[in-house]
Amino acid sequence: MVGFDYILVIIGEVLIAIGIFCDLVASIGMLRFPNFYVRLHAATLGTIGGAVVPLIGAALVAAGSDFLGTYRWFMAGGAVITAILVLMLAPAGSHALARAAHRSGAAKVFPKIADHLEEDRGGMK
Amino acid sequence: MIGLEEQVTTYILYAIPIYMIAFSLYIVRALKGPTIPDIVLAIDALTYDLAAFLVILSIFFRSPILIATAIVLALWVYSLDIYVAKYLEARELGE
Numbered sequence: 001m002v003g004f005d006y007i008l009v010i011i012g013e014v015l016i017a018i019g020i021f022c023d024l025v026a027s028i029g030m031l032r033f034p035n036f037y038v039r040l041h042a043a044t045l046g047t048i049g050g051a052v053v054p055l056i057g058a059a060l061v062a063a064g065s066d067f068l069g070t071y072r073w074f075m076a077g078g079a080v081i082t083a084i085l086v087l088m089l090a091p092a093g094s095h096a097l098a099r100a101a102h103r104s105g106a107a108k109v110f111p112k113i114a115d116h117l118e119e120d121r122g123g124m125k
Numbered sequence: 126m127i128g129l130e131e132q133v134t135t136y137i138l139y140a141i142p143i144y145m146i147a148f149s150l151y152i153v154r155a156l157k158g159p160t161i162p163d164i165v166l167a168i169d170a171l172t173y174d175l176a177a178f179l180v181i182l183s184i185f186f187r188s189p190i191l192i193a194t195a196i197v198l199a200l201w202v203y204s205l206d207i208y209v210a211k212y213l214e215a216r217e218l219g220e
Contacts, residue, residue, distance in 0.1 A: 005129065006129065009129060009132070009133060013133075013136055016136075016140060016181065017140075019177065020140055020143050020144065020147075023143075023144065023147045023174055024143060024146065024147050026147075026170065027146075027147040027148075027150035027151050027154075027170075028150060030150065030151060030154045030166075030167060030170060031150050031153060031154050036160060036162050036163050036166065039154075039163065039166055040166065042170070043166050043169060043170045046151075046170040046173070046174060047169070047170055047173045047174075050147075050170075050173075050174050050177070051173040051174050051176060051177040052177075054177045054180075054181065055176075055177050055180055058177070058180045058181050058184060059180075061133060061184055062184055064129075065129065065130070065133055065184065066129065067129070067130040067187075068184070068187055068189075069187075071189040074189050074192070075180075075183060075184065075189050075192055078180070078189075078192035078193070078195070078196065079180045079192065079195075081196065082176055082177075082180060082192070082195050082196050082199055085196065085199050085200065086173055086176065086177075086199050089199060089200070089203040090169075090173055090203075092203070093169060093202070093203050093206030093207065093210075094166065094169065094206070096206060096207055096210040097162055097165060097166060097169075097206050097209065097210045097213075098162075099210065099214075100162075100209070100210035100211070100213040100214040101160075101162040101210075101213060103213075103214055104213045104214055106160055106161055106162055106213050107160045107162045107163065108160075
């Protein structure tokens with residue numbers, strides 16, 4: 001008979017492992033992708049897959065760990081709240097950054113085939 | 126069957142170096158990013174992952190106070206995103 005705490009900890013560790021894999025892949029992609037707009041893809045993987053998933057996993061591990069004492073519920077609740085905050089804030093922030101970078105021309109679309117957004121704004125160069 | 130405490134501690138101990146490798150790759154991109162949005166995007170992803178890493182470290186060190194720093198870190202880097210986007214778009218920071 002395996003205890004309920006043990007199952008919670010195993011599920012949490014599997015989620016943390018998925019998060020670590022996504023984090024490593026996102027950092028390699030952030031280093032090797034050619035321009036800013038392709039790197040946004042790696043940033044999405046790094047924030048949602050690499051931060052939200054291990055935060056949920058850490059909440060499950062903290063909820064199932066008896067050795068943390070009474071404060072483990074505080075740690076689990078704080079981890080879930082941080083996960084919800086990151087889930088709401090990371091797409092909004094990167095969307096605002098991408099919009100500003102394209103409108104101000106701070107990041108060029110360098111290896112480009114077509115940029116329909118720029119053509120729609122009339123800035124055909 | 127080893128105890129739960131020993132298993133969780135050993136797991137996190139093996140997870141820490143992989144996080145360190147990912148953080149150093151993000152820092153390389155933040156240092157050599159050609160444009161300002163690249164730097165801000167690298168710091169963005171680095172800080173959200175650092176918040177997750179702090180929560181995992183709070184389990185490792187058994188100190189619940191690290192949770193509060195993770196929440197503050199997530200809110201801070203969102204404000205960095207919004208301020209840099211506002212500055213790039215309008216060349217002023219607003220009132």
